[in-house]
Structure formats: C-alpha cells, structure tokens
Amino acid sequence: MRERLEEIFGKIDTKLTAQCGRVGEKIPYTTRDGFYQTDMRQENLSWWTNGFWAGMLWQMYHATGKELYRRTAEYSEEAFDKALDRFEGLHHDVGFQFLHTAVADYRLTGNEKSRVRGLHGASLLAGRFNGAGNYIRAWNKDMPGWMIVDCLMNIPLLYWAGEELKDPRFAWIADSHAHTALKVLAREDGSCNHIAIFDPATGELLDLPGGQGYGPGSSWSRGQAWALYGFALAYRHTGKKEYLDAAKRTAHYFIANAASTGFVTLCDFRAPKEPVYWDTTATACGACGLLEISEHVPELEKPLYHDGAVSMLMALEEKHCCWDPDRDSMVQNGTEAYKSPEGTHIPIIYGDYFFVEGILRLMGKGFMIW
Numbered sequence: 001m002r003e004r005l006e007e008i009f010g011k012i013d014t015k016l017t018a019q020c021g022r023v024g025e026k027i028p029y030t031t032r033d034g035f036y037q038t039d040m041r042q043e044n045l046s047w048w049t050n051g052f053w054a055g056m057l058w059q060m061y062h063a064t065g066k067e068l069y070r071r072t073a074e075y076s077e078e079a080f081d082k083a084l085d086r087f088e089g090l091h092h093d094v095g096f097q098f099l100h101t102a103v104a105d106y107r108l109t110g111n112e113k114s115r116v117r118g119l120h121g122a123s124l125l126a127g128r129f130n131g132a133g134n135y136i137r138a139w140n141k142d143m144p145g146w147m148i149v150d151c152l153m154n155i156p157l158l159y160w161a162g163e164e165l166k167d168p169r170f171a172w173i174a175d176s177h178a179h180t181a182l183k184v185l186a187r188e189d190g191s192c193n194h195i196a197i198f199d200p201a202t203g204e205l206l207d208l209p210g211g212q213g214y215g216p217g218s219s220w221s222r223g224q225a226w227a228l229y230g231f232a233l234a235y236r237h238t239g240k241k242e243y244l245d246a247a248k249r250t251a252h253y254f255i256a257n258a259a260s261t262g263f264v265t266l267c268d269f270r271a272p273k274e275p276v277y278w279d280t281t282a283t284a285c286g287a288c289g290l291l292e293i294s295e296h297v298p299e300l301e302k303p304l305y306h307d308g309a310v311s312m313l314m315a316l317e318e319k320h321c322c323w324d325p326d327r328d329s330m331v332q333n334g335t336e337a338y339k340s341p342e343g344t345h346i347p348i349i350y351g352d353y354f355f356v357e358g359i360l361r362l363m364g365k366g367f368m369i370w
C-alpha cells in the first residue's frame with residue numbers, strides 16, 4: 001500500500017506542479033477541452049468553490065515544502081480581499097473559502113494579515129445565525145429561512161475563530177447549527193435531507209424540499225458526504241458523542257451504497273437506475289470523512305472506516321483520474337447536481353481537493369485544514 005500511495009503522491013505532485021505553471025494567478029473551477037480556461041476571479045469571485053484550489057496547494061506545501069505551492073495559493077487569498085470588500089455574494093460557504101486560503105496560510109506561516117482575513121470571514125458566518133430557528137442561513141436573496149447540510153463543513157471556521165479570539169460565541173453558534181442539523185436534516189436510517197426551510201421569524205419548520213439530488217426524500221450523495229464529514233468534524237471540535245454517532249450512522253449508509261457501485265458513488269443513492277449519473281466528488285469527500293471518523297473510534301472499529309476510504313480513493317484513482325500532466329484536473333466525472341445537464345460528469349475543483357486530502361491523510365502527511 002505504501003508504494004502505491006507514494007506512486008500516486010508522485011503523480012499528484014507532477015500534475016499540480018505543471019498546473020501551477022498554467023494557472024498562475026487564476027482561480028480554477030472546471031475544465032473545457034482538458035484545460036482550466038475560465039478564471040473565477042473574473043467569472044464570479046465569490047463563488048463557493050474558490051478556496052479549494054488554494055486549499056489543495058496548501059496541503060501540498062505542507063507535504064513538500066515547495067515554494068511554488070505556497071506562492072500560487074497566496075494569489076487566491078489575495079484575490080478574496082475584493083470579495084470581502086464587495087460583501088454581497090458571500091454566504092454560508094465562507095468556511096470553504098477562508099479555511100482553505102487565509103486560515104490555512106495563517107496556520108502554516110503565521111501570517112498576521114491572513115489571520116485577520118480569516119476572522120473577518122468567520123464574523124460574516126456568525127452573523128448569518130438565525131436565533132429563532134437556531135441555524136445558519138444558507139445562500140442569499142429571498143431564502144432567509146433556508147438551512148442546508150453543506151454548511152456543516154463551514155462551521156469549523158467558527159470553531160477556529162472562537163479559539164483564536166477566546167470567545168465562546170462562535171462555538172455556541174456552530175453547535176446550535178450542528179444540533180439543528182442533527183434534528184431536522186439527519187434521518188434515522190443514516191441518510192439525510194439536503195435542505196430544511198423554517199419560518200425565519202418564528203423558527204417553525206415548514207418544509208424539507210429536494211435540493212441538488214433527485215427529489216424530496218431522495219439521497220444526494222454529496223449531501224451525505226457533507227453530513228458524514230461535517231458531523232465528524234463537529235465531534236472533533238466539541239467531543240459531543242451525538243455528533244460522532246450521527247457521523248457513523250451516515251458513514252455506514254454511505255459505505256453500503258458506495259460498495260454496491262464499485263466504491264464510486266452515484267449522484268443520488270435514491271434515484272431511478274437509469275440514467276447513471278456518477279458523482280466522484282462525493283466519493284472523495286466521503287472518503288476524507290471516513291478517515292476523520294477512523295481517528296475518533298476505538299481500534300477495533302477503525303478498519304471499517306479506514307478500509308472503506310481506501311477502497312473509494314483507489315477506485316477513483318483506477319477508474320476516474322487523469323494523470324496526464326499536460327492536461328488540467330485529476331478527478332473526472334464529478335456532478336454539480338442531479339438535474340444539471342451541463343454540470344454532469346465534469347471535473348470539479350473540490351473533487352481534486354478531497355482526493356488530495358484523502359491520499360495525504362492515508363500517508364500521514366495531511367494538514368488539518370478543518
């Protein structure tokens with residue numbers, strides 16, 4: 001296994017070194033004809049995925065010490081200053097944006113300016129808390145009553161800020177949100193809803209609509225991955241057993257579904273058999289969540305989570321990765337949402353991020369970005 005991981009690590013390093021040369025100061029999202037042609041700084045600077053490229057480079061900087069990774073990661077962080085200035089457009093996903101850029105930089109280099117950027121992002125996230133329904137509101141515009149499972153992955157920014165400022169408000173907000181997610185988004189069988197809608201004035205639960213999955217009551221696989229990893233991280237930061245139990249329930253459900261399709265996940269576990277839509281990003285994120293769980297369970301329980309993650313990451317490597325250094329993106333066949341014809345079976349930057357995090361975790365070279 002060690003040899004195999006070293007070989008994959010070498011391929012990642014070669015590929016990302018070449019990509020840094022091509023990407024330069026740009027922020028990539030997906031490819032067209034094999035290349036990152038769009039610069040998200042121009043297209044949509046506040047887009048929720050804009051931190052993952054830098055996050056992947058900070059992971060590689062931590063693993064290799066190569067200055068190219070550090071410098072290229074800094075470009076995204078510097079670009080985000082304009083998103084902070086504009087304010088509009090930023091939403092609950094500031095966790096993905098600032099943990100992977102400014103906070104990663106601060107943690108690895110001690111850069112004071114990065115710390116301030118991270119605290120700024122955390123304050124925006126805390127300010128989205130709705131005390132009537134005890135949730136952090138999702139997105140912007142006319143959706144003040146919406147919470148989504150994805151946001152569990154953003155609340156580590158609050159735990160970080162709370163520790164940094166020695167201010168328990170941040171963790172209180174994060175916990176309140178995680179507790180509400182446990183109550184209304186997690187289902188008893190280990191699956192979860194994507195979205196809950198509350199009356200934002202009274203906090204009354206109004207609806208559990210289908211989101212990026214097949215429909216209401218279905219099981220969008222990336223949402224399940226956000227839940228399993230998000231609850232595991234809530235456990236890491238709070239030590240509350242209810243979160244670890246929820247993460248484990250979701251993990252068992254996730255592993256069972258992934259195993260039935262060769263350890264690569266379909267976009268929705270409860271969709272009709274045809275057409276077949278894969279979502280490799282869910283596989284990569286879920287694998288990282290499984291590795292997180294394996295760190296918190298007794299020795300005899302570890303293999304289920306660890307080996308499940310290995311099966312998923314190796315299946316991605318064997319069947320869905322492009323290792324040609326002259327083309328951009330590693331993990332292919334990500335899917336933005338079940339009903340997104342143009343966003344089906346495309347490389348997406350967070351698929352690469354989680355794949356790299358997973359491989360580095362397996363090698364003991366991971367950097368705890370969450």
Ligand code: GLY
Nearest residue numbers: 048150212222336
């Ligand atoms: N957080 C949005 C998504 O997973 O597509």
